[in-house]
Amino acid sequence: MRLIKNKHLSRLFTRSYLLRYLRPSDDGILLFLAVSVGIATALALWIFHIGIEWFHVLFVEKIAHELGEAGLVISLALAGFIIGWIMQRFVGHEKYHGVAGIIEQVALAGGRLRYKVMPFKAFASAMSLGAGASVGPEDPSVQIGSNLGSMIGQRLRLDEDHIRLLVSAGAASAIAAAFNAPIAGVFFAIEVILRGELTTASVSVVIIAAVMSAALTQGLDLGEGAMGPFNFTLGSALEVPFFIPLGLLLAPLSVLFIRLNFSQADFWHRVVKLPTPLKTALAGALVGMVGIWLPEILGGGREVMNEVLKGEQESVIWLLLILGFTKMLMTSVSLAAGFVGGIFAPSLFVGTMFGDFYGNVIVEIFGNAAGDPRSYAIAGMAGMMAGVVRAPITAIMLVFELTNDYRFILPIMLVTVVCILVGEFFEKHGVYQLALVRNGITIPEGREVDLMQGVTVQEAMFTPPPTIHEKASLTELRDSLRAYHRNALCVVDDHGRLTGIVSLSDLQQAYRGEDSYHLTVGDICTREVITAAPDDVLWTAIRKMGANNVGRLPVVDPHTGELVGMLNRHDIVEAYNKAIHKKLKDQQTAEQIRLNTLTGAHVYELHIKGNSPLAGLSIAEVKWPPETVVASITRRGRLVVPHGNTILRVGDSLTIVADPHSEIALMNLFNEEIPWG
Template identity: 30%
Template sequence: MLSQYLVSRLRNFWQPRRSHAIAEASLIGLVAAVSAVILKFGSGTLGVWRIQGSNIFPAWIVLPSVGLGFGLLAGFLVERFAPEAAGSGIPHVKASLANVPVKLSWRVAIVKLLSAIITIASGLTLGRQGPTVQVGAGLAAGMSRFFPTSPDHRRQMIAAGAGAGLAAAFNAPIAGVLFIIEELLQDLSGLTLGTAIIASFIGGVVSQLLGGGSLVYPRSTHLDSSMDLREIPFYLVLGLAAGVLAALFNRGLIQSIKLYDRLHVNLPLRIALAGLICGVIISLLPVEFRNNTGLREFVIIGGVSASRAVIVFVTQFFLTLIAFGSGAPGGLFAPSLILGSCLGYVVGVGEQHLLGMSSPTIYALAGMGGFFSGVSKVPITAIVIVFEMTADFQLVLPLMITSVTSYLIAEKIFPGSLYSKLLALKGIDIEHPTSVEGILSNLTAEKVMQPRVETLDVNMTVEETMQAFSSSHHRGFPVVEEHKLVGIVTQSDLLQIRDRNLAKDTPLREIMTPHPVTVTPHHNLSNVLYILDRNNISRLPVVEGQRLIGIITRADIIRAEADRLNCKSETGPRPEPSYVVYQTRSPSTGRGRILVPVANPETAAILLEMAIAIARDRHYEIECVQIMLAPRYTSPATTPVRTTKSRRLLRQAEALGKKWNIPIHTQIRVAHDVAPAILETIQESHIDLILMGWKGSTSTPGRIFGDIVDTIIRQATCEVVLVKIGNTHLPRFWFPQQISTNPLISFSSTPQVSGRIFPNQSRPRFNHWLVPMAGGPNARAAIRLLPALITLAQEPKIRLTRVFHPNETKPDLTILERAIRQLIRRRQLSSLVVAAPIQAESVSEGIINLVKQENYDVVMLGASREGLLKHAITGNIPEEIATNVNSTVILVRSAIQSS
């Protein structure tokens, strides 16, 4: 009780409050500043090592080698640990703030930080400011997961983290706030503005204290930055040139990304290729080109001629296109500033020759803001960034003329945000944000409905109907006849039994409501909600023609809205279909087909053994599939994969099938996700039953069995059998040497001298079976599988049981009697099957205690209505049982009925 009280008080304490938001924003600003300083000094230290190496050894060897090696390392880190860390990072932050399900977390932030340090140090012409924005946002997103906050509050904290990152990178807190308002969140509410100001201020101040300030030109350099009216045309020309070239630069970035995509190589090779090319080009240029930050400062303080500035602009322009298109973790802010400074310096030299009024350095600073404005489409932020870095108020007017002109020209030539267009390349559209009303209008019933529907047959009796209601949490059931919807029965319909004094054997069709209100799978949620309100009902059958394909409830609609608000909707880039890279076919002689996904070589053997047992009993064929994952940014059809080990494993499965005369087909698929690939295989190969391994537990929040298994259980139309292998160490593969002809004894109990089934190891036992029963179609499916699976046993013994509460004085044993009759009718098992109920406070407690007391080898669960299907959602009984027993646990879900 005390622990519950403390937890409750802690939750109440951390409820969202303005004071907590301010404290959280302060902490975010501090962490973002530290990460920005680490990025600066980390990349600087490695960069100095690279430059010193190129001075000692031949530059044409060192620079390309470092670019190649560091590119491979950075690409590996991103691809292996956080693919979201590729590229600038700002588009990902913007997508997350637009409620697109793009991952932002501590893991993404750390990978982004490390990979950006390596990328920038490799010599690629990319900046560290863009990565600091994503690092700050990722750290804020990870921090916000510890607090029970609303989605809006979380978005505000992510935006504050992004602003703090930018403020720390440029030592420009005001610019950090304006960037949030102008580009990312576009929100001026009090909480957003307050947290953004606090986080950006702390980020900028702490970064400066730790030595992370951004140096543009020596503060000791005093320049007369006052502007004469005669200079206005030159600043307009500078803005015009910056706008045109910035638009051309943006178009070049898009084309560069598309070019790399056409190469069909993975991310490490793309970044390594970019590092190699940049290293070769830079090695041919003068020494000052090897340090990007020093090069910008060199241009600004007037250390180059106009011709040298043009060369810097051209080389930096194309090197940035090469680097950014590869997907390397680096930003565009620093390259934009270098390009702008070169362009402004050239215009300033021209003005000095004609009028002799201002230093080219002033024009270089104005050009920085102009080109930055044209690329990022944030003119106010561009003005403030340069102003805060220089602390020269007289620069504001030249900056305003240049930045606004550049923005207007660039917007005319290349309209829209560059970051939005980068997201559009990945299939993410954030230009038209979807409101809740938009969700209801865009989502259809097919996307939200529950495809698994518990139905009652029209020929059932009233007594059977009452039993179904008593063992279910549902308040109504669709009624079907030959898989077609003919009515619906609810708890209110059962009142007719008492009012009309109906007999227990009265058919269900006499009390059901015929011709129920239905919707089609193409109805949008607005129409569904209207029909629910209009008819004052809580659920609607979804039909296609007369065939029942699902059911949709008010809770499903609420869940769809909540998923969208929490960035869990399916909006965003859709994974491409899987691609078959290897396939073998056997003669099709079976009456059905079993699918066995092969993922773990240590469990593949026992899964195939069980599949063969079922296939022999039902005269089925077996389809073995292995899924190989492809990165999101590549197409499964063009991703290079190595299939040697997979083919070796599948060939062993084929040999096993030939030994027992079971047709075994094999295939290897390349896919973005495992679950959709399995569902595609089920559909394409006309699978009747899928048999797959199951860990027995999941650490994924909101999941019952795990991401993959949950998806298969919800969407696979065939019968599903999940197997959690008992805690017996299994061999990598085996070949059974002898099988008894006795239908109840599959494997010989005589030890083999050579070629044993499990060499030097014991195989999991399948002798003592416990089958809890609670009624429902899934329990019946488990009973139908039992005769085939007990052929794995040497001395099979089966106990059917039902858990009932101690308060029940007379437990209902009808279900157990039915199951025994079904088993005896299938096989002569009367001497092997016993039925005995047990008392327990809960289903899981009763089963776990019984397994431990009597040492059952296998627990076979049918995901039934009351006992398992209901609690799999609310209490997850299968996981609790599987976690707390050492036995093998088999969970069966029957096929979804369809016509």
Template identity: 35%
Template sequence: MWKYSPSRDNLILLLLIAIVIGLVTGILAIGFRYLLLLTTGLFWPDPQAMLEVNQQYPWYLVVAVPVFGGLLIGPLICRFSPESRGAGVPEVIEAVVTRGGAIRHTTALFKTLFTALSIGCGASVGREGPVVHIGSSVGSSLAQWIKLPVEWKRVFLACGAAAGIAATFNAPMAGMLFAAEIILVDFQVRYLSHIAISAVTATVVSHKFLGSFPTFQIPSYELVSYAELPLYGLLGLLAGLLSVLFIRSVSAAEDLFTRVGVPFQFRPAIAGLMLGLMALGWPHILGVGYETINQALTAKMGIALMAVVLLLKLVATAGSVGAGFSGGIFAPSLVLGSLLGGVFGASAGRIFPGEMGTAAAYSLIGMGAVVAGTTLAPITAIFTIFELTYNFEIILPLMTCCIISLVTVQKIYGYSIYETKLLRKGVRMVRGRDVNLLRTMKVGDYMATDFETVRQDMVLGEILEKSEKSHYPHFPVVDSEGRLVGMLSMSDLRSFLAQLGDLSNLVVASEIMTKRVIIVRPDDHFETAFEIFEGKQISTLPVVARNGNLVGILKKSDLLLAYNQTILKINVLDKIGGKK
């Protein structure tokens, strides 16, 4: 088996592996597109005419199909893969943050199948989530098979994610930046070449099968006057507010189902009923929504229709994701942005006729602005829209709009839609190399197993005699079965020293120990231990197994030493790799 080392030959081989990841992911992304067509055809006889379903089919079928899809998907997800609910990108980020880039391969498989079924029956979710999951799984699998270090597992996972986005939108730069800005919480420029080559390879595969045409029907763009920039700034503000509403709505929908007490397996069916009833009048809310984007970009929707569909698409997506339908939120963000921009541009055009761009132009900019707000990834949003147009005139208004949207969300809310889901699961996503290194270091690997304890029935005289002979300032107090019951320190003993003669054989450890003890588990990571040490100003933590038994002691000095040695080792390897 090939073994990793930071030599020049191996670094070239790593680039070849990145190409393989892009190739495999591109092929699988194309396969997923065909799977979507197949599953949509199972529910709707004409999958290319989703916007006319309320005209082609009886009303009861329009309502029944999403309900039936929900009844099918809900039990399947609960039975086989509960983690497949909702968007797939947060699970990929979680793998980077907490599992060193290791992806559960069965989750990627089930995510693919369940998303295809969800979109097929009309759920308002995106198709990019499972493609990112597929690509990340490919990259993670190769890294694990080759037995690469944790750092390279994360990089190849990001390579797969970039390839997935690139193949989905025919946009290699957007895929590369998506991986760098959203997936990798610890991005370093020296890995950019690997991510870029995966994205380019996947795009070539996509071009081979689907052609080089953009995903949407892009209008020509022209910045009529620099006086338009304040209007784009106002659109950015509205996009930020819409992004906050969207993020909060997804969480609120999930909380509502929980508060009402609806079992998980029935939630998609209830959301499906809501989707079906709305689709009777406005089928634009069904599925991914790319047809709706194209209508907004080609000025085929009036202001009133765009405004109504904007509101209903927001409700439909929040209900679909909150109920547990499997799918992404990147595409719905694009739909919401196109509708918001269209409404804003058409309204402003009536106020300033002939002095500004078309409503379609504002719709195009709005797509990027809402993506920037919901993901807090403005560079990804900017390049996604730029790669659709390849028009440099769009850069200045697009940057203005996206940055203002980003700042609005940061000031009002503070988290992306992906971070929100992770926070609700108890995973705090912090950017930075040091934090992610702490999360790879487990307490159980660095705790001291050579320590002294005190029995809870040991008398004061024996405790003092033991403390005089020991160099330990703290003693864990255990019961007869070795379970931790308290901690005893010299400060606990100090108040009894004046009465030692009278109490030496009367007072036992359990009467003077500190009973409320802060502990850590062997599988806790160093970030948790650092937070405890910093917040509580203590120097020693008992390490306790799940059964209550004391298994070790973690000293603050040992933690700092282990961390510093690991940092030094990484820096030395980086320098060696850079010289060769």
């Protein structure tokens, strides 16, 4: 299979003196780029961690130490002010923190990331972590690797499919280098970045990059203090049931962490009305005040996790709970207010604390039969990460590579699966996906499917369906058919279960008989009914209707047999129209994202409200912010091409292309809230 069909890239490789004679295949060129991404990511992360150490010395060991007890508060506030200014001045407004933006760009913009602003984000992230903000380094590391992959792909003018592969390779390389866990890096790229889209090319490229990154990091000792390996293991199979309650405990806690992250973002965005530098400085002061009493929550917390998991730190059991909850709150505050980092490492920290707490309680109750409490700590680390990020295979493989013990896989899998299954009952999406959903973007897992295969029967059916009891008389049936204006009704029993279908023709045929007065609906209805289940895709229901020449299908719960809805041709057409509308809207969103990526401009859809001062003015009379263009106006469903003398009216929807630095002025002009992720 030929992977690259790019004349520019082929010419580049042909000019090389050595490669002129080797003449590598297209597959070989792509794998060479994967190796390059892996090596570049490892070296970039080495520089990134040097920056973290340098800022730690500056803000913690010098400024904070010299200023005494209040030094940590002042140093974090100072760092927050600088970080806020850098992000506002050089990066601009970003809808998403960390990995969520990469997922969006890979799915909708062909992996074309804004790699030119990445140095400023990496600088701000290194300062955040070095100064002690309660954020993690793994998300920025993933951004660094992904942006390197995107930069290589864009500079070599690769097509979008191959740019996406190199972005995923960069993400895998970052996780592999951070934990010396190449397998976990591969699955992170596949599960989180590519959303489960598996091809031979994607797997090969991601594996090569992750292995090279991990090998270089380990061989040259480029990484920060590594986690593990840990030397404890599962004592016996009798310990496995003790891990099930841990998964049940972590499920609501992981959902709490997700929701706390977004509730804090809402609070700092809508309530704290300060310029970005002052807002980040205020958050830094808050984190610093908490850090004076609980220094363990500062930074990524990798050293604290190592001490707990290796048994080097004896903690009061209730302190573990306090550290877990405080870390969740301070991480949410740090990210919401503008510090640059991620939630990946904090979720590992929180899971470790809660897992160790649970392990100590279980050992106190059951003694040696429960095993080593540290085993529950590392299982908690995997469970919490899986519950927050919703990447179960990544979590399982990460812990496997940290423990180097295949016997520990069973309890890890158990905790992870229980945590995710129970967590999805409370919150369907993980932290990255929820950030996208809140902005109206839904990215399906795996490959794109046909429209009718992406809509379920439950989404298209109408409820409640008209029914009649099987013991009803024929007179009641006649009255019901008239009342519902139907030619047929579903027949149900005392429990609401479908038992048949009765039609007007069945009633007419029954009246021709001699004993019609003694018959019930159950006597004349058709018992063999073609049905659909709520979770069936609409395409399956359409095939059933076509094969059996029927115009409607009862929808029945497959577990209880209860009638839950009815599906007819009109419902299918309406669902198809909605699916097309959503598809077009997703394509429009993708084009807006591409425009933003390629030009740096943002696309806004704003509305003229009833109290808007813009109503009645012409476009030329409005004092627009700099670098702002009105691209189109939608008025009562019709497209209006704007001109200088076009009068703005209440209810108009304007599509505006503007420089992101003009966003605040633009939102104030329309009395709108500034969007965020």
